[in-house]
Amino acid sequence: KxxxxxxxxxxxxxxxxxxxxxxxxxxxxxxxSWYQQTPGQGLQFLFEYFSETQRNKGNFPGRFSGRQFxxxxxxxxxxxxxxxxxxxxxxxxxxxxxxxxTFGSGTRLTVV
Amino acid sequence: TxxxxxxxQFLSIQEGENLTVYCNSSSVFSSLQWYRQxxxxxxxxxxxxxxxxxxxxLKRLTFQFGDxxxxxxxxxxxxxxxxxxxxxxxxxxxxxxxxxxxxxxxSLLVTx
Numbered sequence: 001k002x003x004x005x006x007x008x009x010x011x012x013x014x015x016x017x018x019x020x021x022x023x024x025x026x027x028x029x030x031x032x033s034w035y036q037q038t039p040g041q042g043l044q045f046l047f048e049y050f051s052e053t054q055r056n057k058g059n060f061p062g063r064f065s066g067r068q069f070x071x072x073x074x075x076x077x078x079x080x081x082x083x084x085x086x087x088x089x090x091x092x093x094x095x096x097x098x099x100x101x102t103f104g105s106g107t108r109l110t111v112v
Numbered sequence: 113t114x115x116x117x118x119x120x121q122f123l124s125i126q127e128g129e130n131l132t133v134y135c136n137s138s139s140v141f142s143s144l145q146w147y148r149q150x151x152x153x154x155x156x157x158x159x160x161x162x163x164x165x166x167x168x169x170l171k172r173l174t175f176q177f178g179d180x181x182x183x184x185x186x187x188x189x190x191x192x193x194x195x196x197x198x199x200x201x202x203x204x205x206x207x208x209x210x211x212x213x214x215x216x217x218x219s220l221l222v223t224x
Contacts, residue, residue, distance in 0.1 A: 004154070031210065043155075043200065043214035056211040090154050100145050101212070103154030 002026065004104035006091050012110045018079040021107045025072050025093030032074040033101065034066060037088040046089075049074055081111045115139055116201055118215035125191055126223055133186045133218045135201035144184045144203040146175055149217070155200055158186075181206075191222045 005024040013019050025032050034046040045058040049068035066076040072093075078085055088108050092101035117136045125131055135144065143162045147155035159168050161177035161184060168175045172195075174187040184201055202214045 033210070033212065035212075035214075042216040043202075045211045045213070048210050050210075056209045058211060092154070099143070100157040100160045102157065103147075105152070105154050108152075 004091055004093050004102050006089075006104035006107050008107060009105065010108045010110075012112060013081050014112055015081055015083060017081050018077060019081060019109060020075055020077045021089055021091075021109075023074045023076075023091030023093075023104060025074070025091075026102055029093035029095055029102070030072055031094045031096065032068055032072060033092045033094075034074070034076050035090045035092065036060075037090055037106070038086075043090070046076065078109075083111050085109065086111045114216065115205065115213040116203065116215035118199075118201060118218050120218060121216065122219050122221075124221045124223070127192055128190050129222075131188050131191060131220070133188075133199055133220075134183070135185065135215050136183045137203075137205075138182065139205040140181050141203035142181075142206050144177060144181075144201055145212075146184070146186055147200045147202060149198040149200060155198075188220075191220075193222045193224055196220055196222050 007022045031050045033048040035043045037043045047066050048056040052068045063079045068074045088106045090103050090106045092103045094101045119134050145160045146158045149155040159175045164179045164181045166177045172189045176185045198217045198219050200214050200217045202212045
């Protein structure tokens with residue numbers, strides 16, 4: 001079956017711009033989570049959605065937002081980009097989070 | 113605050129050697145997961161351990177969950193170059209919902 005699909009794979013944006021990243025989970029998975037990965041901080045939790053409802057939110061500024069659609073596809077948005085937002089953004093889906101997630105290949109965002 | 117501490121941070125060994133990676137916390141976890149990540153890709157789930165004291169084997173990999181469910185270890189027997197990658201432990205502290213906390217990872221290099 002198809003895995004978790006993230007688009008785009010690579011993105012270069014300028015400081016101050018905004019960006020939207022997309023994630024299509026495995027069919028039947030209703031839980032979708034987003035993570036930011038940087039060399040210094042590792043993987044940090046952004047937010048988790050289940051059936052279109054945000055169940056958990058990590059410790060990130062309000063510039064980071066997300067949503068989930070009725071077909072479980074999810075998007076995350078970062079507004080007013082900063083250089084420090086450069087990272088690999090990973091999306092993961094699950095039937096039930098405690099049992100493990102399937103990750104996408106990520107979107108590599110570079111802010112210049 | 114890093115809830116999960118992994119050690120060692122880096123490990124470089126020769127093919128055929130054994131190794132152990134540790135994942136420690138002061139928090140109790142309902143379950144812990146181990147992932148392996150290769151450069152430019154998302155983490156891939158290796159195993160989920162749920163019961164305190166549980167031992168799970170995956171070919172040459174042995175995973176153990178501590179009795180108090182605060183720590184875990186990954187032991188690789190007779191490492192091979194294909195084992196090279198970043199090993200991550202992850203879990204959600206009991207009662208915290210579905211926000212996975214990740215350790216910073218152990219970067220393993222196995223040379224022929």
